Amino acid sequence: MAPAARAGAEARVADMTWLVTGGAGYIGAHVVRALRDADITPVVVDDLSSGHRAFVPEGVTFVRGSVLDGELLERTFAEHDVDGVIHVAGFKYAGVSVQRPLHTYAQNVTATATLLAAMADAGVGRIVFSSSAAVYGTPDVDLVTEATPKHPESPYGESKLIGEWLLADQGRAAGLRHTSLRYFNVVGSGTEEIRDTSPHNLFPLVFDALLDGRTPRINGNDYPTPDGTCVRDYIHVADLALSHVAAARRLAADEPVEPVYNLGSGDGVSVGDIMRTVAEVTGIDFEPEVAARRPGDPARIVASGELAARDLDWSMRHSLRDMVSSAWEARRGA
Template sequence: MAWLVTGGAGYIGSHIVRAFLAEGIDVVVVDDLSSGHADFVPDSVPFVHGDILDGDLLMHTFAEHDVTGVVHVAGFKYAGVSVQRPLHTYEQNVTATATLLAAMQESGVNRMVFSSSAAVYGTPHTDLVTEDTPKSPESPYGESKLIGEWLLRDQGIAVGLTHTSLRYFNVVGSGALELRDTSPHNLFPLVFDALIDGRTPSINGNDYATPDGTCVRDYIHVADLAVSHVAAARRLDAGEPILPVYNLGSGDGVSVGQIMTTVSAVTGIEFTPVIGPRRPGDPDRIVASGELAARDLDWEMRHSLEEMVGSAWASRQAASAPHI
C-alpha cells in the first residue's frame, strides 16, 4: 500500500514525500512539472508524469501502486496571478480536485489530506486566526481552496471520504540542499535572487501598525509542515478522530523587517532594504494559532527564523554551484 502525493515534485510536495519515506511509508508521486522538478523526486519513489485532470491516469495509478490515500498538494498557488487568470485557477484547483475525488471514489480510495491555504480567510479582523475565523477569500486562489474544502466535506457526507484540510500562510526554508523554493512570487526567492544579482531587496511599505512598521506574517518551515501532513495521513490510516480543518500557524509571527535583518546576518551581505509603496489590501498582521494541530498532528515550530533563512540560503547557493 502507498500514499499518493499530487504535486510531489514541487517545493512543498517533495518535502512531504521525504517525510513519508522517513516514516517508512511507501509513496508515489503524480506531477505535471508545470512548476515542479523531476529531480526533486527521489529515485526510489515511483513518479508518474501527468495531469490530475486526467481521471483515467489517476485510476491506473491507484490500481498499479495500491494507493490507500492521497495527499493533495498539486494546484495553481499564485494568489496575485489568479486575479488575472481566474478560469485557469478554477480549472487547476477546483475541476482538478473534483476529478481527483471522482477517481478516488471509483477506485475505492477514501482518505485525503488536502493542502489548503490561509488565503481562505482573506483579511481577518482578529489578531490571531483560528479555524473558526470567518472565511472571506479575496482572490480566485483563496476561493478555489475554500471550494476544495467544500468538495471534501460533501464527499465525506456522500460516500464516507475521511479527510482533513491543512491551512497555512508562508512556507519557507529547506529540509535538504537539493530542495528549494523556485517560485517567482515568494519572498525568500525574490530576496535571494536580488542579493545574488547585486540588487537591493525591497519592502512593500513600512508604515503599518506593527512594532517595526512592516507587515507581520506567519512563516513556517517546510519540513515542519511536511511532518504534520504525514501525521494527518497516519491518523486517517488508524481511523482516529480528526477535525475537518487545521491551521498550521506559528502563534506569533515575524515581520518582513525581521526577515530582512536575519537574511543580512545569515548571508553576511549587508544591505538596507528599499522601501516601496504598500501593496493594496495588505493587512498589518495575519498570524494563525496552531493549537489544534499541535494537539492532533504533531505540529510544532521546530526551526528558528535563523534556521529557516539559513537552510533556504544554503539550498539556493547549492543550486547556483557549478556541477562537476
C-alpha cells in the first residue's frame, strides 16, 4: 500500500468503533485497553458469567447481556455504529466441556452463529475470532503450524473449530472479512487491575495454593523433556491483545489476512520452569507435589508464531519472569 493510502486507511481505523464480546473477561479486558490505546473506540458486551464489571475501564460503553441474545446485539450495533467485532466471549474450559457438551456448543457455536447473523443484518463485515490451539488436539509434531491437522479432543476444541468454519462459510456467502487467532496458555497481566480468575488455569491455581499455605501440584515429572515436566506455549496476555488489535486494523484497512494464525512462542517453557520462576518471584520456597500424569497429556505442544509475526505484529515481548511477576502483582492486589 502506498504511503498516502496507508495514512488514509490508518485515519479511518482510528475513527472506528469495535465491539468486544467477552470484554469484561481476563483476555477481553486486555483487548479493550489495547483498542483504546490504539485510538479505536471499544464497546463491550458481556453477561458477566465469568467476567467482571470492574475489569471494564471507566468511560468504555458496557452492555450487559449474552451473545445468544440476537436482539440485544442488533440494538448494540445500531446504537453504537459498530464497524467490526473482536469475538472473545465463550465457554473456555476444555475439561469441563466434556461434562457439559450442550452448554459448550450453545455458548461457543450457537452464540457465534447468532453474532454472525446480527452482524449481517447490521452490515458489519469484519470479525477477529478468538479461537484456540485446542483445535489441534494432541499433534504428533515438534512445532505446530497453521497447516497441522486438526483433531480436537474435547467439545471445547470442536466448538472452536466449528466457529472457524462458520466464519469461513459466511466469508464465502456474504463477503465477511475475518481471521481467527489460535493460542495455547495465556498468562500474566498488563495491569494490576485485571487478573486471571479462572478456577482451572495453572497460574491462579498455583498462586491460590501458595496464598492458602498449600503446596502447588504438578501432574507428572517423567516426560521425555529436559526436566521431565510438560512443555507448553505460555504467552503474555498483553502481547496477545496487541495482535488482536493488529488483526482488527488489518481487516479495517482491507489488507490481506490469513484465515487463521497461531500465536505461539516457537519454543515453549516447562511446567517445572514455571514453578521455579514462581518460587523466585514470590519469595516462597517450595517444591511442587508431583501427582500422576493426566491421561492424554502430551509431553510437548509448542506452536510457531511465524505467520502472525509477519502480519499481526506478534512477538514474545515478555519473558517468563515478566509473565509470572505481572500475574503475581495483579493477584496480590486483588
